[in-house]
Amino acid sequence: MITQTTPQQSNIAYRQCAKCVLDTTDDPHMSFDADGICNYYYQYLETAKKHLPAAAQREHLLEQKIAEIKNDGKGKDYDVVVGLSGGVDSTYVALLAKQLGLRVLGVHLDNGWNSELAVKNIESIVTTLGIDLFTYVIDWDEFRDIQMAFLRASVVDIEVVSDHAIFATLFHQAGKHNVRHILSGTNVVTETTLPPHWIWHKTDHVHIKDVHRTFGQLPMKTYPLMNWKVKRYYQQWKGIRAWSILNFVPYDKTKAKQKIIQELGWRDYGGKHYESIFTRFYQGYILPTKFGIDKRKAHLSDLIFSGQITRDQAIKELKNPICNPDQIRQDRDFVIKKFGLSESEFDGLMHESPRSHAEYATELGLFEQYPKLKYLRWPLQALKERLAA
Numbered sequence: 001m002i003t004q005t006t007p008q009q010s011n012i013a014y015r016q017c018a019k020c021v022l023d024t025t026d027d028p029h030m031s032f033d034a035d036g037i038c039n040y041y042y043q044y045l046e047t048a049k050k051h052l053p054a055a056a057q058r059e060h061l062l063e064q065k066i067a068e069i070k071n072d073g074k075g076k077d078y079d080v081v082v083g084l085s086g087g088v089d090s091t092y093v094a095l096l097a098k099q100l101g102l103r104v105l106g107v108h109l110d111n112g113w114n115s116e117l118a119v120k121n122i123e124s125i126v127t128t129l130g131i132d133l134f135t136y137v138i139d140w141d142e143f144r145d146i147q148m149a150f151l152r153a154s155v156v157d158i159e160v161v162s163d164h165a166i167f168a169t170l171f172h173q174a175g176k177h178n179v180r181h182i183l184s185g186t187n188v189v190t191e192t193t194l195p196p197h198w199i200w201h202k203t204d205h206v207h208i209k210d211v212h213r214t215f216g217q218l219p220m221k222t223y224p225l226m227n228w229k230v231k232r233y234y235q236q237w238k239g240i241r242a243w244s245i246l247n248f249v250p251y252d253k254t255k256a257k258q259k260i261i262q263e264l265g266w267r268d269y270g271g272k273h274y275e276s277i278f279t280r281f282y283q284g285y286i287l288p289t290k291f292g293i294d295k296r297k298a299h300l301s302d303l304i305f306s307g308q309i310t311r312d313q314a315i316k317e318l319k320n321p322i323c324n325p326d327q328i329r330q331d332r333d334f335v336i337k338k339f340g341l342s343e344s345e346f347d348g349l350m351h352e353s354p355r356s357h358a359e360y361a362t363e364l365g366l367f368e369q370y371p372k373l374k375y376l377r378w379p380l381q382a383l384k385e386r387l388a389a
Contacts, residue, residue, distance in 0.1 A: 017032070017036065017038035017301075018032075018036035019037040020040065020297075020301035020305065020311065021315060021318060022038060022193070022195075022297055026297055026298075030195075044192050044306075045305075051244070051247050052189075053247070062248040062249065069181045073181075076179060077177055078105040078177055081177070081179050082094050082097055082107065082182070083109075083169075083182070083185070084106040084125060085122075085276075086121035086122045086275040087185075087275050088266075089186075091121065091266055092259070093184070093246065094106060094129060095260060097245070098129045102183075104131040105132050105173065105177060107135075108122060108136070109136050109166045109224075110135050110137045110138065111165065111278075113277045114277070115276065117267055121267060124264055136169050138165065138223065138224075139222045142222055149212045149214070149215035151339075151349050152215040154349075155355055155356070155357045157198070160207075160208065164202055164224075164225070169224045170182050171240060175230075178238075180238070182240065182242040184242045186246075187246035189302060189303075189305075189308070191299075193299075198291075198293055201362070205226050207362045207363065253308060277335070280323060280331060281332065283295050283322065283323070284323030284327070290352075290354065297318065300318070301314070
């Protein structure tokens with residue numbers, strides 16, 4: 001049975017990590033060593049050891065990978081697909097790809113929530129770098145209905161709706177152009193740490209369909225899904241892979257911002273993933289108001305772990321509002337109107353008790369629960385087994 005950890009605030013003594021800024025209000029189940037350092041620090045070290053090459057090997061491994069990508073791209077229009085949101089990570093990935101001599105297809109998912117600044121940043125990126133851009137404009141009524149289903153479900157990770165569609169669109173475009181490599185902006189030094197009950201698995205299409213089936217009102221026709229075709233055909237048969245290039249270069253967030261500002265005319269949004277109006281409102285209002293979550297604490301902890309800021313700097317940053325109060329008020333009015341809700345309807349959703357994602361269907365553990373489905377997962381292996389029987 002798949003379970004999701006949820007916080008239990010009662011009878012938990014408050015304690016904050018001596019290394020980072022996470023505490024028991026963020027995860028009541030976090031553990032501490034004799035020096036008061038939490039388990040998230042040691043998880044970060046394990047992840048870094050696994051995914052970050054040693055400095056002496058990094059340049060050589062990067063060169064090898066780029067040579068492989070260029071070789072796989074021979075005779076094709078593009079070497080790589082890069083998702084472009086207009087944010088720091090994806091912008092820096094696009095810049096690196098061009099500097100490394102790769103032919104880039106930029107892919108953007110327009111889900112109806114782009115800020116004007118995000119649109120301008122993307123235009124500046126593709127124009128300055130001279131790369132092609134494919135934009136998938138998702139049907140707003142359908143997308144709104146799926147987002148509203150997650151709001152009604154009262155689960156924490158509403159952003160899984162956008163993230164899932166972005167991943168699916170990247171794989172669809174890579175498959176269409178016969179490109180084997182997707183360059184990802186995910187990375188260890190800024191995106192490792194998150195308490196498990198803050199998020200859900202981004203590629204779980206079974207979960208998205210079940211939440212929508214339960215609370216949605218419109219048929220799901222055009223929403224891009226990371227379904228079995230993507231996971232079996234594109235990933236396994238065609239060998240399309242996402243690769244985190246930022247793990248193979250020295251990635252300092254502040255320096256990366258300075259570089260894209262200077263070279264691409266990029267403009268800052270003032271927060272992680274604030275290029276999306278909904279994401280800004282979700283992180284600035286919905287998460288702290290309904291779920292008691294301040295995502296900055298996890299992001300700042302990663303920067304502490306990677307040595308980019310000090311713990312004192314993080315504590316000082318957390319004394320500031322998550323988002324400008326005037327901006328939150330504007331975003332609240334905009335979001336309520338765009339969703340077609342009344343003030344009382346939205347407030348009602350905010351007062352609904354949070355529910356675990358695990359209450360809804362999931363693909364996780366599916367093959368373990370139903371062994372016969374292995375014939376869908378490994379068709380050639382299954383055929384061999386049947387012939388040998």
